[in-house]
Amino acid sequence: MTVYNKRKEIPIWATRPSFIIGIIIIILAVLISFFPQYIAHYDPIKINAHSLLLSPSSDHLFGTDNYGRDVFSRVIWSTRIDLQIGVFATIVPFVIGSIIGLITGYYGGIIDNILMRIIDILMAFPFTILIIVIITILGKGIRNIYIAIWIVGWLPYAKLVRGEVLVFKNAEYIQAATVAGFSNARILLRHMLPNVISPAVVFTASDVVLCMLTGASMSFLGLGVQPPTPEWGAILNEGRAYIMNAWWITFFPGLFMAITGIGFSLLGDGLTDFLRTKGK
Amino acid sequence: MDKLLKVKNLKTYFILKNEIVKAVDGVSFDIYEKETFGLVGESGSGKSQTARSILRLVKKPGKILNGEILYKGKDIVKMNKEQVRGIRGKEISIIFQEPMTSLDPVLKIKNQIFESFDRTSMSKQEKIHRSIELLKLVGIPSPKDRIEEYAHQFSGGMRQRAMIAIALASSPSLLIADEPTTALDVTIQDQIMQLLNDLKKQLSMSMILITHDLAVIAQMCDRVAVMYAGIIVEMTDTVTLFSAPRHPYTYALMKSLPNQNLKGEGLEPIPGVPPNLANLPSGCPFHPRCKCAEEICKAVRPELVEIKQGHLVRCHCLDKTSEFKGTINTPVGKRGISE
Amino acid sequence: MNNLNPSKSSNNNKVVEVKNLSKWFPLKYGITDVIARKPRKYVKAVNNVTLGIYKGENLGLVGESGCGKSTLARNIVRLYEPTKGKVILNGTDITNMKGAKLRKIRPTMQMIFQDPYSSLNPRMSVYEVISEMLAVHNMVEKSNVPNRVKELLEMSGLSMEIADRFPGEFSGGQRQRIGIARALALEPEIIIADEPVSALDASIQAQIINLLDDLQKRLGLTILFISHDLGVIRYITNRVAVMYLGSIVELGKTKDVFEKPCHPYTLALTKAAPSLDPTNRKRGYTIKGEIPSPINMPNGCKFHNRCRYCKDICKTEEPKYIQVSKNRYVSCHFPLK
Numbered sequence: 001m002t003v004y005n006k007r008k009e010i011p012i013w014a015t016r017p018s019f020i021i022g023i024i025i026i027i028l029a030v031l032i033s034f035f036p037q038y039i040a041h042y043d044p045i046k047i048n049a050h051s052l053l054l055s056p057s058s059d060h061l062f063g064t065d066n067y068g069r070d071v072f073s074r075v076i077w078s079t080r081i082d083l084q085i086g087v088f089a090t091i092v093p094f095v096i097g098s099i100i101g102l103i104t105g106y107y108g109g110i111i112d113n114i115l116m117r118i119i120d121i122l123m124a125f126p127f128t129i130l131i132i133v134i135i136t137i138l139g140k141g142i143r144n145i146y147i148a149i150w151i152v153g154w155l156p157y158a159k160l161v162r163g164e165v166l167v168f169k170n171a172e173y174i175q176a177a178t179v180a181g182f183s184n185a186r187i188l189l190r191h192m193l194p195n196v197i198s199p200a201v202v203f204t205a206s207d208v209v210l211c212m213l214t215g216a217s218m219s220f221l222g223l224g225v226q227p228p229t230p231e232w233g234a235i236l237n238e239g240r241a242y243i244m245n246a247w248w249i250t251f252f253p254g255l256f257m258a259i260t261g262i263g264f265s266l267l268g269d270g271l272t273d274f275l276r277t278k279g280k
Numbered sequence: 281m282d283k284l285l286k287v288k289n290l291k292t293y294f295i296l297k298n299e300i301v302k303a304v305d306g307v308s309f310d311i312y313e314k315e316t317f318g319l320v321g322e323s324g325s326g327k328s329q330t331a332r333s334i335l336r337l338v339k340k341p342g343k344i345l346n347g348e349i350l351y352k353g354k355d356i357v358k359m360n361k362e363q364v365r366g367i368r369g370k371e372i373s374i375i376f377q378e379p380m381t382s383l384d385p386v387l388k389i390k391n392q393i394f395e396s397f398d399r400t401s402m403s404k405q406e407k408i409h410r411s412i413e414l415l416k417l418v419g420i421p422s423p424k425d426r427i428e429e430y431a432h433q434f435s436g437g438m439r440q441r442a443m444i445a446i447a448l449a450s451s452p453s454l455l456i457a458d459e460p461t462t463a464l465d466v467t468i469q470d471q472i473m474q475l476l477n478d479l480k481k482q483l484s485m486s487m488i489l490i491t492h493d494l495a496v497i498a499q500m501c502d503r504v505a506v507m508y509a510g511i512i513v514e515m516t517d518t519v520t521l522f523s524a525p526r527h528p529y530t531y532a533l534m535k536s537l538p539n540q541n542l543k544g545e546g547l548e549p550i551p552g553v554p555p556n557l558a559n560l561p562s563g564c565p566f567h568p569r570c571k572c573a574e575e576i577c578k579a580v581r582p583e584l585v586e587i588k589q590g591h592l593v594r595c596h597c598l599d600k601t602s603e604f605k606g607t608i609n610t611p612v613g614k615r616g617i618s619e
Numbered sequence: 620m621n622n623l624n625p626s627k628s629s630n631n632n633k634v635v636e637v638k639n640l641s642k643w644f645p646l647k648y649g650i651t652d653v654i655a656r657k658p659r660k661y662v663k664a665v666n667n668v669t670l671g672i673y674k675g676e677n678l679g680l681v682g683e684s685g686c687g688k689s690t691l692a693r694n695i696v697r698l699y700e701p702t703k704g705k706v707i708l709n710g711t712d713i714t715n716m717k718g719a720k721l722r723k724i725r726p727t728m729q730m731i732f733q734d735p736y737s738s739l740n741p742r743m744s745v746y747e748v749i750s751e752m753l754a755v756h757n758m759v760e761k762s763n764v765p766n767r768v769k770e771l772l773e774m775s776g777l778s779m780e781i782a783d784r785f786p787g788e789f790s791g792g793q794r795q796r797i798g799i800a801r802a803l804a805l806e807p808e809i810i811i812a813d814e815p816v817s818a819l820d821a822s823i824q825a826q827i828i829n830l831l832d833d834l835q836k837r838l839g840l841t842i843l844f845i846s847h848d849l850g851v852i853r854y855i856t857n858r859v860a861v862m863y864l865g866s867i868v869e870l871g872k873t874k875d876v877f878e879k880p881c882h883p884y885t886l887a888l889t890k891a892a893p894s895l896d897p898t899n900r901k902r903g904y905t906i907k908g909e910i911p912s913p914i915n916m917p918n919g920c921k922f923h924n925r926c927r928y929c930k931d932i933c934k935t936e937e938p939k940y941i942q943v944s945k946n947r948y949v950s951c952h953f954p955l956k
Contacts, residue, residue: 179696191740323820465683466892471907493893495895550822
């Protein structure tokens, strides 16, 4: 039997410039978060009364803030925390939401109805408001940011996965699996899951950015990371008062957030291409 | 009979990143007035793309690279967009396989018929009157009410009839029907085939009928061209095709049909798979699957040769194919189910 | 063709028996409908079907869209649970079986699907698809799995070389072969083929039809062959059941049913199918009208408003499904001939 398509060597999606840029950014960010001590030479929390509000120079690449702390070091050391928030606040909702979406979509019935009502109610409120409410109840701090995001963040995943499940539930190969006497667990995990998870995976890329921004926003509002821990949002908050005469305090953390966000978005685009072409 | 349409050496290729798909690779035929001309072939044979090329409906990245399509003396290939629009839906109409996706879901049926009256000076009254007449013509009951309805309120067969009505609104001289009955149930298919035959006679229209179903061809067409891999391999009148085909593909196709008319010698499938249009075999595109293939078939693509008046075949091995007997059993006449 | 005489009516010879089976799908019924006391509406896909499938035969199920043939098949294979009636597999009542019990007997009846493009999981390689079947039901020793996969592929006209490829790389005909190999992996007694060749090109249809025919003879399979294509049915089946709006209107040996139909609908079907003879274009009678909706079915005989032989009783009373001669059943007040 002849087969038409040959296996390609390097898939097209991997050679796209946008994807490569995204990968480079992420790799750099990860490296920075693992080895900040080799990149930044100053202690990010050490106060130095002699070097207040210095503008960027060869000694202080990003200048210093109102406590004399080297902004460059603070921004570099923040990378670890922000990346952690982005990634770990995303993973738990991704897993929980996908499982919920998978089960309710497949079985339907009352569970599905209840779930959809819960989602509808919760999604009527803006995400940030909900987070603020939860943190107000639980208290400030990084740990509670995670918990707040986990409580609310699974909704879009459940919706995405459930939507796909409803479409694929009736695909003939799922019917074939049922007719073949496979258990529901096997059908859900082996046959449904790989085919319905793509939109959720793609969403994680944007979600990482969202979580990062939420963490930064909460810190900006004083509800998240507590001083003197460096975190992009916190640094931004502290720099607010000095925008007119020390623009570098707000500019550089903002720049890093933007670039990291772009990196994850480009990664997400590449993922979409990858998932679309796998197995085809 | 006069020639209505003359297609000369039409080549429509799809130019992709890494390859060129030769959908139509040098096709020539004539359509006379008042005749039904069939284009038959499997998927990938190029029949649909040929039809679309006639009305310049080929989607990018497809492009008509070569050839002439002469309608009443003018070359459609060379026309500008305005001129093509003057012909499309007016003098040459087309109906498609899936009426649900060809009809506009948000427009009432009457407004879709009205679109064909765009360039005329008809008053609204006249347009409504004509629309009702058209629906009556295609056999839709209660036409006064139904012109106010939408596509989704019609059943499959009715939608196809509505599409025919829209296509005929401008009294075209040529109707192209691209797999008009393929998506329909057998009993509805019969109704629509009858309808098309009756309309053709009533309106003195010519028709190009595109299908993969040889039986539909047998029932509806005067002449027929068999297509394979983008080229015509055999072209003749219908009776000759079914009584004495001369191309190995035509013959093999007939032998592979489990139709009640074939005396039970058992199905003989055509071995192999249809060719990849981006990577055609050398020489005759059918040679890898052909029982008669010889060395020359692998090297040289045969020319279309007129072996008898009106019967053209594209094959090197015509001496071997003279024994082919078609699907019509002699004596001709009694077939299948008794009346 | 099989020479097995299907007239042996001892129950032991039937692989599957369907008794008075109905399947109704409820339409959405919201709170406003409850308040307005509107009656519940159903899509009556299958209505009171009784059918026996004998060992070794190829039984055809033919009809146009909405006749319920696919739904009936899915009830037999227990993808659905029947609303009424019974499904009996080799003497066991499987109508309401669930869970592990049902999964255990499933290998006995397997299915081949219509759409080659959605009947295979696009993310599993051919090898994975077939080996999974073998593994889940422990069909062979673990060490023997690759051999068995090779056997099954070759039985379906494919070679082991393609085993690592994914369905997306194959043509429609090849995918159907993979689907057949998958169905055979569980060594079923009966295979239900739901329009297995309708989506294929003519030149490939013949290959698959021949393959199924061949496999049936070699492996002693029983096949329920569903199609709307009369030519295919006539070629491959021993007996055929004609369905209209959820009921069987006629059942009998294929040759007899097509050459001397007893039900007006069967006659209309055979007349409507175009003939391959261009010199025979006498149309005779073309049936009028369209298939009614399975939600609002006509009273009496469901075919009465399209039947040229319709009499008064046909409009009010539903005809019974009766035996008119040896192995011949019809549901009509005035069977033909």
